[in-house]
Amino acid sequence: MPAYPKVTLRKNLGRALRQGHPWIFRDALAESSAVPSGTVVAVAGREGRPLAHGYWDCTGPIAVRVLDLQPVGELRALVCARLRLALAKRLAHLDRKQTNAFRWVHGEADRLPGIHVDLYDCVAVVRFDGAGARAFYRDLDGMLAECSAPLFLSQVVDREQRGGNLGEIEVRENRIGFMVDLGHGQKGGLFLDQRENRQAVAGRAAGRSVLNLYGYTGGFSLYAAAAGASHTDTVDIARPALATARRNFQLNGLALKDAGFHAADALTFLEQAARRTRHWDIVIADPPSFAPSRRALPGARRAYFRLHRLAAAVVAPGGLLCAASCSSHFSRDEFLASVERGAAAAGRRFRLESMTGAGFDHPVLPAFPEGDYLKFAIGRVD
Numbered sequence: 001m002p003a004y005p006k007v008t009l010r011k012n013l014g015r016a017l018r019q020g021h022p023w024i025f026r027d028a029l030a031e032s033s034a035v036p037s038g039t040v041v042a043v044a045g046r047e048g049r050p051l052a053h054g055y056w057d058c059t060g061p062i063a064v065r066v067l068d069l070q071p072v073g074e075l076r077a078l079v080c081a082r083l084r085l086a087l088a089k090r091l092a093h094l095d096r097k098q099t100n101a102f103r104w105v106h107g108e109a110d111r112l113p114g115i116h117v118d119l120y121d122c123v124a125v126v127r128f129d130g131a132g133a134r135a136f137y138r139d140l141d142g143m144l145a146e147c148s149a150p151l152f153l154s155q156v157v158d159r160e161q162r163g164g165n166l167g168e169i170e171v172r173e174n175r176i177g178f179m180v181d182l183g184h185g186q187k188g189g190l191f192l193d194q195r196e197n198r199q200a201v202a203g204r205a206a207g208r209s210v211l212n213l214y215g216y217t218g219g220f221s222l223y224a225a226a227a228g229a230s231h232t233d234t235v236d237i238a239r240p241a242l243a244t245a246r247r248n249f250q251l252n253g254l255a256l257k258d259a260g261f262h263a264a265d266a267l268t269f270l271e272q273a274a275r276r277t278r279h280w281d282i283v284i285a286d287p288p289s290f291a292p293s294r295r296a297l298p299g300a301r302r303a304y305f306r307l308h309r310l311a312a313a314v315v316a317p318g319g320l321l322c323a324a325s326c327s328s329h330f331s332r333d334e335f336l337a338s339v340e341r342g343a344a345a346a347g348r349r350f351r352l353e354s355m356t357g358a359g360f361d362h363p364v365l366p367a368f369p370e371g372d373y374l375k376f377a378i379g380r381v382d
């Protein structure tokens with residue numbers, strides 16, 4: 001077993017580490033280390049006993065991402081075993097004839113801290129969280145290729161370094177076709193974490209009119225239209241995303257006459273709709289994170305409240321409001337309170353029917369609340 005360089009904790013994190021928290025912040029350490037990013041270190045308690053092992057990052061607030069409490073042994077074998085396990089868990093749940101776009105690796109929750117890997121048919125899109133991850137997983141391309149059986153992997157794309165020459169590919173999610181541009185797509189393709197929530201909306205959409213705010217390339221609208229919605233309106237500020245949404249409707253043979261695409265700020269769209277007393281049976285609001293950091297929370301609270309007030313106001317009586325937040329800093333309780341208070345401020349009452357999070361391929365560790373980011377509430381608005 002190699003002798004790992006040692007870093008010593010200043011704070012008492014023994015319990016959190018034993019429970020499975022995977023991050024050690026730099027300010028929790030007694031002193032820094034001179035080892036290069038990506039080096040495996042042993043993390044010792046104040047009394048000197050090793051508590052955990054992880055890789056070092058010279059930059060950023062997270063100094064160590066924990067791999068294991070025990071010494072980690074051969075690193076390539078460790079990473080490959082975890083890659084294979086993560087893929088097996090996904091394939092046990094998914095019918096690839098219906099869905100060939102999904103998250104293969106969800107970082108810390110798959111015990112592969114600092115990386116996310118999304119699979120779009122034969123193309124893997126990788127995100128590294130910082131210099132430590134980049135250095136630790138330096139042969140990730142090779143390891144992904146080695147561990148991808150029974151799938152065929154043709155290409156690995158680094159989200160930060162992708163160029164424009166990849167071209168578009170067609171993928172399917174629950175049999176619905178999507179064009180994704182992995183060279184240009186703002187998030188490297190689809191918001192895969194909403195797959196099950198798109199399905200939940202589809203299950204309620206037959207014969208209903210649907211307003212999809214922050215609709216990106218049409219995900220919720222496509223599911224609703226395919227399930228028999230009477231009309232869908234998709235609103236997004238990004239024209240290219242809307243152009244793809246329209247093409248996705250065509251790709252799926254869905255009638256464009258029953259689909260509106262609106263390049264607009266969602267809040268401005270809602271204010272105008274309210275002035276015209278327009279209503280929809282189902283209103284979906286899935287905004288980008290309003291609180292990317294804890295510091296942004298006060299402004300984010302106001303923004304979420306305003307969105308929830310304006311969105312509730314355009315729900316037809318007895319219709320559904322489906323509200324999402326993808327900020328881990330905005331807690332489930334706060335989010336739900338914002339939806340309820342927003343509806344009340346619009347003179348309406350929100351009754352929760354279901355509250356979910358991200359899909360199964362984005363698992364959450366109970367000891368790691370920072371990883372629990374997505375909230376999706378569906379409720380009746382009287």
Ligand SMILES: C[S@@+](CC[C@H](N)C(=O)[O-])C[C@H]1O[C@@H](n2cnc3c(N)ncnc32)[C@H](O)[C@@H]1O
Binds near residue numbers: 218236237266286288
């Ligand atoms: C979280 S994504 C939505 C994902 C989408 N619901 C799906 O299932 O694919 C947020 C979207 O909000 C859009 N957006 C950002 N600011 C906006 C604004 N002020 N008004 C409307 N859309 C906005 C972005 O272009 C992005 O497509």
